[in-house]
Amino acid sequence: MTDKVYYTVEAEDNLICRKCGIPLEKTEAVFEYLDNSFPVELPACPKCGFVYVPEDLALGKVLSVEKVLEDK
Amino acid sequence: MDHFKERSTRDYFQKKLYSLEGLLERENRCIYEEPAFCHAACPLGLDAKKLIGFAEKGNFSEARAMLEHIAPFPRILVYGCEAPCEKVCRMNEVGEGIDIPALERAAMNLGSPKTGRGMLKFKKKQKAAVFGSDLFSLSLAAELARKSYPVSFYVSQADAVSLIKDCAPFLSKDDLAKEATRLEAMDIKIIYSCKLTKELFESEKEDFDIIAAARSFLNAYFPGDIPDSRTLLSPVSKLLSSQNSDPGVLEAVFDARRAGVSADRIAQGLDPGSSRGEEGARESRLFTDMSEAVPSKRVPEPQEGYTREAAMEEAARCIRCKCEECIKHCVFLQETGKYPRLLTREIYNNVDIIMGDHLMNKTINSCSLCGQCTFTCPNGYDMAEICRDARENMVSTTKMALAYHEFALLDMLFSNDEAFLAKPQSGYEECKYVFFPGCQAGAIAPEAVFKAYSDLTGRLEGGVGLINGCCGAIAKWAGRTAIYEECEELLKSELKKLGKPKIIAACPTCKKTLEEMIGAEVKGIWDILNEKGLPEGALEYDRPLIMHDSCSARGDSEMQTAIRKLADSLGCTLKEVPYNGDMTECCGYGGLVSYVNKDLASKMAQSCTKDEDVPYISYCMACRDRFAREGRESMHVLELVYAAPAGNPPDISEKRKNRLNLKRKLLEEVWNEEVIVVNPEYKIVIPEDVSEILDERMILEEDVYDVIGAYHAGGSAVCDEKSGLLTSSLRKGNVTFWLNFTEDETGVYTIKGAYSHRMKVRTRYEV
Ligand code: SF4
Ligand code: SF4
Ligand code: SF4
Ligand SMILES: [Zn+2]
Numbered sequence: 001m002t003d004k005v006y007y008t009v010e011a012e013d014n015l016i017c018r019k020c021g022i023p024l025e026k027t028e029a030v031f032e033y034l035d036n037s038f039p040v041e042l043p044a045c046p047k048c049g050f051v052y053v054p055e056d057l058a059l060g061k062v063l064s065v066e067k068v069l070e071d072k
Numbered sequence: 073m074d075h076f077k078e079r080s081t082r083d084y085f086q087k088k089l090y091s092l093e094g095l096l097e098r099e100n101r102c103i104y105e106e107p108a109f110c111h112a113a114c115p116l117g118l119d120a121k122k123l124i125g126f127a128e129k130g131n132f133s134e135a136r137a138m139l140e141h142i143a144p145f146p147r148i149l150v151y152g153c154e155a156p157c158e159k160v161c162r163m164n165e166v167g168e169g170i171d172i173p174a175l176e177r178a179a180m181n182l183g184s185p186k187t188g189r190g191m192l193k194f195k196k197k198q199k200a201a202v203f204g205s206d207l208f209s210l211s212l213a214a215e216l217a218r219k220s221y222p223v224s225f226y227v228s229q230a231d232a233v234s235l236i237k238d239c240a241p242f243l244s245k246d247d248l249a250k251e252a253t254r255l256e257a258m259d260i261k262i263i264y265s266c267k268l269t270k271e272l273f274e275s276e277k278e279d280f281d282i283i284a285a286a287r288s289f290l291n292a293y294f295p296g297d298i299p300d301s302r303t304l305l306s307p308v309s310k311l312l313s314s315q316n317s318d319p320g321v322l323e324a325v326f327d328a329r330r331a332g333v334s335a336d337r338i339a340q341g342l343d344p345g346s347s348r349g350e351e352g353a354r355e356s357r358l359f360t361d362m363s364e365a366v367p368s369k370r371v372p373e374p375q376e377g378y379t380r381e382a383a384m385e386e387a388a389r390c391i392r393c394k395c396e397e398c399i400k401h402c403v404f405l406q407e408t409g410k411y412p413r414l415l416t417r418e419i420y421n422n423v424d425i426i427m428g429d430h431l432m433n434k435t436i437n438s439c440s441l442c443g444q445c446t447f448t449c450p451n452g453y454d455m456a457e458i459c460r461d462a463r464e465n466m467v468s469t470t471k472m473a474l475a476y477h478e479f480a481l482l483d484m485l486f487s488n489d490e491a492f493l494a495k496p497q498s499g500y501e502e503c504k505y506v507f508f509p510g511c512q513a514g515a516i517a518p519e520a521v522f523k524a525y526s527d528l529t530g531r532l533e534g535g536v537g538l539i540n541g542c543c544g545a546i547a548k549w550a551g552r553t554a555i556y557e558e559c560e561e562l563l564k565s566e567l568k569k570l571g572k573p574k575i576i577a578a579c580p581t582c583k584k585t586l587e588e589m590i591g592a593e594v595k596g597i598w599d600i601l602n603e604k605g606l607p608e609g610a611l612e613y614d615r616p617l618i619m620h621d622s623c624s625a626r627g628d629s630e631m632q633t634a635i636r637k638l639a640d641s642l643g644c645t646l647k648e649v650p651y652n653g654d655m656t657e658c659c660g661y662g663g664l665v666s667y668v669n670k671d672l673a674s675k676m677a678q679s680c681t682k683d684e685d686v687p688y689i690s691y692c693m694a695c696r697d698r699f700a701r702e703g704r705e706s707m708h709v710l711e712l713v714y715a716a717p718a719g720n721p722p723d724i725s726e727k728r729k730n731r732l733n734l735k736r737k738l739l740e741e742v743w744n745e746e747v748i749v750v751n752p753e754y755k756i757v758i759p760e761d762v763s764e765i766l767d768e769r770m771i772l773e774e775d776v777y778d779v780i781g782a783y784h785a786g787g788s789a790v791c792d793e794k795s796g797l798l799t800s801s802l803r804k805g806n807v808t809f810w811l812n813f814t815e816d817e818t819g820v821y822t823i824k825g826a827y828s829h830r831m832k833v834r835t836r837y838e839v
Contacts, residue, residue: 012774018798028836029565035080043790044835049790051833052799058810058829067828070473071430072081 006031007061008041009054017045024052031062051055075481075555078474078806085469087631089423092210096418098458098554101451102413103357108174108393112356115148115326116142117586120157120172121392123293127175130380134181143325143775144214145254147247148207148240150176150320156353162393164358167367170390174373178383185214193220198339202773203507205270206237207313210255211309212284212598213326215263216335217260225365232256237265240321282335285310285596291317293702302345302351304331319823321473326352348353359450360393398445398453401657403675404665405455406444412445412453420461423471430471436462437476437668440676441549442623442658449520464549466619472696474806475830476549479770480667483728485512488559491731494566497535498743500572507597508586510579511542512661512693513710517718518734520710524597525579527607527714527736532600539563540735543582549664576600578710580624580692580789581662598634598691601713602641611712612643617681619646630654635691635709642712647686656680661694671784677702682771697721723767726772752777757822773784775809776804780821797824806830 008026015024026061028046030037043050053062118138122616129793139146153173158252161169179472193410200221202213205228226415232252235494236243243251266272270293277283289298290306290313297308304312304327312331330351333686334344353822370699371378371386378386396414408415414800415435422432439459448452468474491514495505507528509521521540528536544559567590575594577583583594601607619639632653639646651657657680660666660673677698679815681688687705689712690696695825699706711717724731739745756777758766766773783789789800801810812825 013208015792016793018791019786024790029833031831031833032834033831034078035082039836042833045788048788049835049838050790051224051735051835052834053801053810054829054831055812055825057656058827062829062831066475067430070475071079071433072428 004039006038006040008039008058009057010044015052015072017048017050022047027051030036031065033066034072036069038065049063061068076474076478076551079470079472079565080718083161083294084426084471085427086424086677087465087469089420089465095420098454099413099416101453102411102416103451104395104411104413106356106358106395107754108358109160109162109356109360109392110170112358113156113160113353115156115322116329116354118142120170121390123179124170124172124175124387124390124801127179127383128390130384132179132183132380132383135175136185137177137186139179140185144211144218144258144328145236145240145251147243147251148236148321149325150180151244151247152242153241154320154322156322159719163365163368163389163391163775165362166365168370171370171373171386174378175383175387177373178378178380181377181384182380195222196220198278199224199284200284200335201280201313202226202284203270203273204289205235205239206286206288207324208313208319208328208331209286209289210235210239210283210438211325212312212331212335213260214258215328215332216282216284218543219260219332219336221335221339223260224276224280225260225262225363226268226276227262228266228268229266231260232266234340235262240617282312282338283310283333284335284486285309287314287317287784289313290472300345302330302348303334303337304632305334305338305344314610320460321830324422326517330735340778356394359395359397360391361397365391395450397448397450398455401651401655402445402446403679404440404672407675408435409670412449412455412458415455416458419458423462423465425471426638428465433466433472433476434668435703436466438665438672439663440623440658440660440665441663442457442656443626444623444655444657447626448653456663460549460551460713463549464553465551467551472551476668477664478806480546480664481550483553483724484511484542484544484555486728487514487731488562491540491728491735492562493538493735493738494500494542494570495743496537496570497632500535500537500839502535502759503537503573505532505538505576506539506567506570506573508539508543508575508577508594509581510577510582510693511546511731512697513578513708514540514734515733516697516722516730517708517711517716518730518737519716520708520714520718521578521734522737523607523714523716524710525742528597531604531607536576538738539566539570539572540738542576542732543579543585545581545585546664548585549662555746563589563621570732577644583631584624595712596631596634598631598638601714602637606641606713608640609715611715614643614645615688615714616645616647616686618681618686619652620688620690620696621652621679622690622693623656623658623662624692626654626656638709638713639689644689648682649683651680651682659690659692659695659698661692661698671700672719674702675706681706712714724770725763725766725773728772752784753819754780755818755820756780759823762823766826769827771828772811775802775804775828776811776823776826778804779811780813784821803832808833 022042029042108121123135141150147517155173156595158172163169200223202225216223230323232255273611297306299313300304314327337344340699357788371382437459441456443456513521544556547556578597621663666673681704691709696708736747780803783800789798809828813821813823
């Protein structure tokens with residue numbers, strides 16, 4: 001797998017992990033669907049690993065890639 | 073077996089949708105591509121419909137180009153042709169047929185010739201000689217020159233004008249001159265003022281590979297040597313000549329065309345009868361509905377021919393014969409912009425694709441499987457069968473993504489699990505009847521179901537059991553055979569426990585599906601009500617109503633009649649519309665369209681309810697629900713019978729709650745069983761605008777409770793410090809659900825937003 005990153009979301013300063021009480025950080029993450037995976041960078045908690053997928057990403061890019069893969 | 077395992081885009085199976093014969097047998101039923109009647113009647117294959125289309129737009133040059141393409145001397149053709157096309161014109165049936173030859177003449181006179189010399193062609197090696205002049209030999213000489221044979225044409229006339237005049241004496245002076253100029257421009261070596269003797273023929277013929285003659289020449293020197301009716305080759309002399317001694321104009325030109333094909337075969341050293349394909353006029357299989365054609369009279373053609381305007385007016389009378397019977401009435405087909413023959417081929421190819429984009433998947437899943445096309449098509453085309461087969465095929469080869477139908481399938485499993493109820497009437501072990509209201513009835517009008525069951529147990533002898541669940545139609549529509557078979561197993565075992573009772577269905581789709589499943593007749597509750605009379609308290613309805621027939625009642629005139637009888641006993645005045653009975657349209661629920669293609673499903677419901685001011689009554693809960701969702705006044709006949717108006721259409725979560733509550737109410741009030749409900753220790757508030765978002769995004773309240781439940785139990789969340797908004801998520805099956813919410817000190821969660829995605833997400837450190 002290449003190191004190409006398909007998508008990057010900067011972690012905004014005001015996002016805090018509720019459980020761990022620390023700010024989210026831009027983290028290397030991966031989306032997986034129907035045996036395909038896409039490296040991305042998303043805000044996540046450095047401690048518990050909770051990855052945050054914002055609404056506009058879920059309903060925009062993620063949805064359109066899902067649709068393409070579903071019909072592959 | 074895991075029915076909800078996502079497919080892989082990496083490997084799948086391969087299975088043909090149909091054998092080639094199976095495909096062709098289906099495709100050939102659709103005659104959309106058949107030529108119009110006028111076109112099929114022309115042995116030269118002139119597409120008169122197309123020519124008329126050009127003429128209507130005033131594009132006479134394009135029309136002229138069509139004529140120059142099919143005939144070497146188009147003026148001879150348009151002034152001399154006997155025009156079989158015009159005799160078969162369908163407009164003859166309602167008035168006067170289109171004057172096709174007059175329009176052809178207009179094309180020649182009003183259009184300009186195409187300029188440009190065309191492609192440079194190399195001469196062929198084989199040489200051709202044509203002896204003597206008649207319209208056949210003249211046309212053949214031109215035909216052979218066009219095919220790039222070096223042609224020598226031996227004629228007795230002294231010049232081109234007299235040659236053309238002898239072949240087409242009906243032409244005006246002006247047209248004679250034009251066709252003579254055309255002849256002179258052709259690449260033909262014309263030997264004028266020739267003495268056409270047998271000696272000439274014998275001495276010259278050795279130099280040529282292809283020899284042809286005017287029929288008078290053949291008759292004079294080879295009497296009894298008759299050209300073959302198809303190849304036009306004379307067996308003794310080997311001359312190509314016209315079939316008859318005195319052919320009409322069209323026949324002569326058509327013979328020349330066929331002789332030209334024979335010449336090609338001879339030049340290639342082949343049998344002139346071989347691989348000729350279809351030649352000549354034929355009968356069109358086209359179907360054209362004339363019921364809406366407006367009768368009209370011909371625009372008379374003056375001596376000097378039509379003006380532009382007159383020609384355009386005559387052309388405008390043509391109805392462009394075509395078959396679109398199915399498309400006219402089906403919103404789905406209109407949306408695809410394709411006719412069934414083409415659609416079938418594209419679906420077939422889509423099913424076949426191994427690696428690549430299956431671009432037709434959404435289309436395959438957007439047909440409501442309603443069967444209307446099989447009724448509207450003159451040949452009974454069955455698009456539903458093809459779309460259903462394609463779904464089944466692609467599911468079984470793991471080519472169809474779960475995303476299309478997962479929500480509907482989970483809803484079906486909910487009906488047959490959590491909300492499922494199967495019981496004998498209390499006091500009985502086995503029953504004579506079992507009431508099967510169907511999953512949608514409980515979801516949309518639970519009160520009517522409750523009262524109907526009480527009524528049936530009160531008025532029928534021998535015990536009436538209850539099976540409240542899904543009949544399996546949803547799995548069938550989705551092409552998920554394995555899920556259907558599980559449903560079949562469940563229902564059959566429950567029926568067995570009840571002593572194989574007679575089923576009373578309340579839904580036409582259940583009735584049809586169950587009849588297929590158990591192979592025995594299923595009664596409709598409407599039959600019982602007609603037999604026993606209305607229950608006490610039934611609502612009378614005195615405003616006019618439109619009866620919407622269910623698409624599952626198509627072809628079932630008994631059911632359609634029974635429902636009308638029931639409506640009549642309720643005092644309803646029914647207004648019948650053209651799209652009723654067997655012609656009915658689908659509300660958009662059938663085939664699961666509303667899950668796959670919401671916009672199309674909306675259009676379907678709107679198309680069913682064109683009459684906006686009159687309330688609709690139906691006997692399928694899904695129809696009732698979909699019309700109400702489109703803002704139409706809509707009711708199910710059982711709402712009147714049991715005086716149980718169901719009110720506003722429920723959203724997806726209410727539909728689930730209704731089923732659960734119905735089950736609880738039945739258990740508690742009919743069977744006196746105690747039902748324990750556990751409520752969570754925290755409270756969730758879902759404002760109305762968020763409820764709408766949930767419905768729109770197919771997120772259930774149950775999902776909301778699960779996400780909050782997981783958070784409440786110590787799950788993670790993101791907190792936006794500025795707004796105080798919390799965001800948490802939960803993976804359930806194949807979907808990740810996200811909620812935006814706030815939490816107050818008293819443990820109340822207020823939901824602010826919700827969304828979901830199917831992709832899985834994780835950090836790259838996890839495995
Ligand atoms: S109405 Fe038009 S298309 Fe139909 S047969 Fe007549 S000329 Fe041809
Ligand atoms: S089955 Fe119904 S929706 Fe499908 S093509 Fe035929 S008429 Fe249209
Ligand atoms: S009605 Fe539809 S399916 Fe039938 S022949 Fe005409 S275009 Fe084809
Ligand atoms: Zn954390």
